[in-house]
Amino acid sequence: MTVITRFAPSPTGYFHAGSYRTALFSWIFARQNKGKFILRIEDTDKERSKREYEENIIDSLKWLGLEYDEFFRQSDRIEVYKKYIQRLIVDGYAYVSDETSKNEEVKKRFAVEGKKIETNQLRASVIRFKNPNKKISFNDTIRGMVEFDTTELGDFIIAKSENEPVFHLVVVIDDHEMGITHIIRGEDHISNTSRQILIFEAIGAKIPQYVHIPLLLSSDHSKLSKRHGAISVSEYRNKGYLPEAMVNYLALLGWHPSDDKEILTIEEIMDEFSLERVQKSGAIFDEEKLKWFNRQYVLKLSDTDFAEHARPFLPEWVVPNSDTFNKLIPVLRDKITKFSEITAMLGTSGELAFVRRLPEYEKQSLLWKKNPDPRNAQTHLIETGNLFKLISVDSFMANVIKQTIWPYVEANGKGDVLWPLRMALTGQEQSPDPFISAALLGKEESLKRLYEALSRLRN
Ligand code: GLU
Numbered sequence: 001m002t003v004i005t006r007f008a009p010s011p012t013g014y015f016h017a018g019s020y021r022t023a024l025f026s027w028i029f030a031r032q033n034k035g036k037f038i039l040r041i042e043d044t045d046k047e048r049s050k051r052e053y054e055e056n057i058i059d060s061l062k063w064l065g066l067e068y069d070e071f072f073r074q075s076d077r078i079e080v081y082k083k084y085i086q087r088l089i090v091d092g093y094a095y096v097s098d099e100t101s102k103n104e105e106v107k108k109r110f111a112v113e114g115k116k117i118e119t120n121q122l123r124a125s126v127i128r129f130k131n132p133n134k135k136i137s138f139n140d141t142i143r144g145m146v147e148f149d150t151t152e153l154g155d156f157i158i159a160k161s162e163n164e165p166v167f168h169l170v171v172v173i174d175d176h177e178m179g180i181t182h183i184i185r186g187e188d189h190i191s192n193t194s195r196q197i198l199i200f201e202a203i204g205a206k207i208p209q210y211v212h213i214p215l216l217l218s219s220d221h222s223k224l225s226k227r228h229g230a231i232s233v234s235e236y237r238n239k240g241y242l243p244e245a246m247v248n249y250l251a252l253l254g255w256h257p258s259d260d261k262e263i264l265t266i267e268e269i270m271d272e273f274s275l276e277r278v279q280k281s282g283a284i285f286d287e288e289k290l291k292w293f294n295r296q297y298v299l300k301l302s303d304t305d306f307a308e309h310a311r312p313f314l315p316e317w318v319v320p321n322s323d324t325f326n327k328l329i330p331v332l333r334d335k336i337t338k339f340s341e342i343t344a345m346l347g348t349s350g351e352l353a354f355v356r357r358l359p360e361y362e363k364q365s366l367l368w369k370k371n372p373d374p375r376n377a378q379t380h381l382i383e384t385g386n387l388f389k390l391i392s393v394d395s396f397m398a399n400v401i402k403q404t405i406w407p408y409v410e411a412n413g414k415g416d417v418l419w420p421l422r423m424a425l426t427g428q429e430q431s432p433d434p435f436i437s438a439a440l441l442g443k444e445e446s447l448k449r450l451y452e453a454l455s456r457l458r459n
Contacts, residue, residue, distance in 0.1 A: 003035030004179050007061070007068070008171065010042040011053035014232035016020055018186065018216035018224050020064060020240045021250040025213060026184040027066045028251070028273050038178055039068040043075045044170055060233045063243050065266070072178070074170050081165040083175050084203060085127060085158070093202035094158055097128040127159040129198065136194045141211040141275050148194035156195055166196045176205040184211040184275070211275050212264055214254055217282040224285050240339025241290070245297040249290050254283035263296055276376075291337045298336060303329050313342040317356050324355065327440050331432060354426035355440050358449055361427035368419040374457050377420040381457075383408060384421055385450045388443060396443040398435040424453035 007023040009015060030037035039061065043049035054073075061068065088094035103122040119154045131154060158169040161377045165173075171192075175183060190212045200207045224230045236246060248264055257264065257272040264272075270416040301309065306329055311320050318325050323351040331352070332342055345352045353359060366377050387405045388396075409417045425446060431437055438446040 001181060002179075003030055003033035004038065004178050004181050005030040005035065005184055006038040006040050006175070006178065007066075008040040008042050008174075008185070009057050010045065010048075010167075010351055011050060011057060012045065012048040013053060013226075014234065015060070016054055016224060016230040016232055017215075017250060017253075018230075020060065020066075020233050021216065021253050022184065022186050022213050023061065023066055023274075024064070024247060024250050025211075025255075025275065025278065026182075027068075028270055029182060029184060029275060032270055032273065035181070036069045037066070038070045038072065038180070039177070040071075040174060041073040041075075042167070042170070043073060044165060044167065047073075048073075056232070056234055060237070063237050064233070064247055065243060070178070072174065074174065077170075077174070078163055078165075080145065080177065081159075081170055081173055082162050084169070085162050085165060088129075088158070088202060089127070092130065094127055094129050095155075096125050097155070098125055099123050123160055125161075126157050127161070128155040129158045129202070131155050131196075131198065136197050138193065138197060138207065138210055140190075141209060142214070142278050142280060143187075143190070143212055146190065146193070146210075148191075150194050150198060153195060157196070158199065161445055167423075168192060169199060172196050172199040172203070172205070175208055176200065176203060180208050182211055182275075183207045184213065185213050187212045188277060213278060214280060214282045216253060216285045219284060219286055221282075221284070223282075230285065236290075238340070240309065240341070241294050242297045242301075242309065245294040246290070248297075249293045253285065254279050263293075297338050298333060298338075301333070306333055309339050310342055313339050315343060315346050318346055322343070324440075328352070328355070331440065351428070351430045351432070352440075354428055354431060354437065358452070359427040361423065363459070365429070366420045366423045366453055366457060368415045371413070371416055376416060378414060378457050380417045381424055381450050381454055385447060385454075386418065388438070388447055391443065392441045396439060396446075398433075398439040401438050402435040420453065421450075424450050 001162050007026055009019060009023075027037045029035075039058070041057070043054065085094065089096065092438060101124070103124075106122065107117060131150055133151040135147060135149050137145055142147050156168070157166055159165040174180075192211060193212075197207055216230075218224045218230065229276050233246070237243070244266075247266060248262075248269070251264070251269045251273070252262065255273065256269070261268075298306070303326075307320065307325070310329075310332065314320065314325070318328065327344075332345065334338040334341060335345065335351075344350050346355070347353065368377065385406050387408060388401070390402055391400055405417075418434055422431060422437065423429075425431075425434055425437045425441060432440070441449065
């Protein structure tokens, strides 16, 4: 048997991590079994479905690296569903139901409750499923035996007309037609399963294995939702998270490898993953933890890959591939959690703004607070300047600079020497250490700024 799984989103909004975690599990399971993974866009709700959301789903899957083998859009398949509806009616599993008396009841109820009813919501007739009113049970991979009594569902609607099938019907027809062997989906669909099994039986189809994945919860244990600050996966991409970090984190929400290792490549995840070991309880989506994962992946990037990811976030004055940018790479890497932080750091009031130009600063700020004598600041700036001159332009790197001036620093006091130096180089209190700052500026510019500070101190 070839395993075939699917991700079947309704494109009625942007999806947060929970949906993509389900998609990831579904994708991993298909790949582990050398099977197929299908993307099926469930857009039969014409009013709420939008192409923009569909495109966002496609982009997000691509970004995460969850490539699919086949693509379907339900609105393209109305003819297929129509045949099934006709057959269900002919075979006596469904019937056209006259709704006029029901509509009157609804109208009366709404009138009593003082609510307004849209007349286009009322249909003269719909197609209903003839409910055999029985007990349904199925063995869910994660939840075990689940039982439902279908009686309370009544004769539920499966289509508003032959051309307007509703959700439960099309899900079943497609799962059958596409040969889905494992329905891996969110637990919020578990109560839909009884209706869907009735329809599977009516069309004479084999019932797939159900795998209902527990929901993601926010840190206060409420259901993860937009209202609780859950953002769409594409927003994480826009903020400069790495897809590998996202996939790694998503895989560990409700599942973990036997040895509790956290940083795992997709190959390692694929080797170990099993649906049976997905936990029954909801998993907590913790943005801080995601940041931690991202940081680990940022640290692992090669300089070239780092530069590639950073590029979209660079302000105009930083030219990709330039000498300045190459020097900035290790400094940025050391500081960021996600790439969007680069924009602020290199922006006008960012901690690396001084690389572009020396900010305005007060002469007073050159003085070390524990020894605010301007003559001290002057002496130390002159001496460090002299030491800078000993270093060649090509060797003007943070470690060399540090080695060269360190004995002088130790002999004269860290604050006394390094504070005026930091301020002279950067003009800002929030900045990298003076060795890194000097290296970023280069020998010539560093010396220029030291002299500039000296002339301020003299005036
Ligand atoms: N279209 C449904 C949704 O977006 C999923 C249906 C299913 O997976 O069976 O939630």
